[in-house]
Amino acid sequence: xxxxxxxxxxxxxxxxxxxxxxxxxxxxxxxxxxxxxxxxxxxxxxxxxxxxxxxxxxxxxxxxxxxxxxxxxxxxxxxxxxxxxxxxxxxxxxxxxxxxxxxxxxxxxxxxxxxxxxxxxxxxxxxxxxxxxxxx
Amino acid sequence: xxxxxxxxxxxxxxxxxxxxxxxxxxxxxxxxxxxxxxxxxxxxxxxxxxxxxxxxxxxxxxxxxxxxxxxxxxxxxxxxxxxxxxxxxxxxxxxxxxxxxxxxxxxxxxxxxxxxxxxxxxxxxxxxxxxxxxx
Numbered sequence: 001x002x003x004x005x006x007x008x009x010x011x012x013x014x015x016x017x018x019x020x021x022x023x024x025x026x027x028x029x030x031x032x033x034x035x036x037x038x039x040x041x042x043x044x045x046x047x048x049x050x051x052x053x054x055x056x057x058x059x060x061x062x063x064x065x066x067x068x069x070x071x072x073x074x075x076x077x078x079x080x081x082x083x084x085x086x087x088x089x090x091x092x093x094x095x096x097x098x099x100x101x102x103x104x105x106x107x108x109x110x111x112x113x114x115x116x117x118x119x120x121x122x123x124x125x126x127x128x129x130x131x132x133x134x135x136x
Numbered sequence: 137x138x139x140x141x142x143x144x145x146x147x148x149x150x151x152x153x154x155x156x157x158x159x160x161x162x163x164x165x166x167x168x169x170x171x172x173x174x175x176x177x178x179x180x181x182x183x184x185x186x187x188x189x190x191x192x193x194x195x196x197x198x199x200x201x202x203x204x205x206x207x208x209x210x211x212x213x214x215x216x217x218x219x220x221x222x223x224x225x226x227x228x229x230x231x232x233x234x235x236x237x238x239x240x241x242x243x244x245x246x247x248x249x250x251x252x253x254x255x256x257x258x259x260x261x262x263x264x265x266x267x268x269x270x271x
Contacts, residue, residue, distance in 0.1 A: 018188040019195055022181045029174075036167055039184040043163045050164065124195040131194040 008034040014044045014060035019124040020092060024099050027117045032108035041068035048081060055084060062090040092121055154267050155179040159189040159204035159217065172256045186212030190220060199228055201263050206234035218244045229266045
């Protein structure tokens with residue numbers, strides 16, 4: 001990792017739906033954050049317990065498969081990593097809004113409007129639905 | 137060479153950065169290869185299993201290559217994923233990595249295989265060569 005990458009703020013994005021996670025993660029990367037992706041609270045805990053991994057913000061979905069949901073993860077972080085900011089976003093519009101607010105605080109200007117992110121996620125989810133209908 | 141003694145593998149692409157889908161259920165392993173690919177100027181999508189990977193491949197997201205573990209939870213392991221990629225998306229390159237199996241050419245058509253523990257940069261250079269062949 002180079003020095004420039006070490007100076008970036010690190011966001012851990014926790015979201016079980018890959019199509020939502022990839023759009024949010026890419027948006028935050030384009031805004032100038034370093035992003036780590038986790039698919040569940042259990043995966044997020046693996047990263048959080050890995051103390052040498054630098055983290056500044058945890059950005060999490062609420063409903064997720066596994067032993068813990070977003071509320072449980074948030075409580076674990078409060079108890080074990082109290083300095084860490086947690087953003088809970090339960091729906092796609094809330095996740096996009098929260099990501100957009102993070103972008104406002106980032107050192108880089110917003111790369112594109114958050115509406116484009118929302119539209120992109122909707123298109124991805126619709127494409128997946130179409131394939132399921134065609135194949136099933 | 138950077139301060140860690142690694143050979144620089146970053147590349148400038150003429151037609152935008154290629155997208156690599158990394159499929160690996162161990163997040164710490166996935167983070168290492170995803171980070172290194174991003175440093176090498178690729179766009180990276182991370183999936184923790186074959187089912188998630190298929191959701192990405194069947195969406196309208198253009199993926200140029202897939203690097204996948206063989207053993208993963210869910211209904212589709214790396215071999216199953218490779219079969220889907222080769223039948224539905226033959227233009228997408230697929231490279232498998234595994235700690236348990238030897239080369240799998242007799243089971244499935246692949247664009248590369250690396251046994252774990254693998255050298256991340258070797259895997260990335262292999263993918264680079266595959267994508268350059270294509271260009």
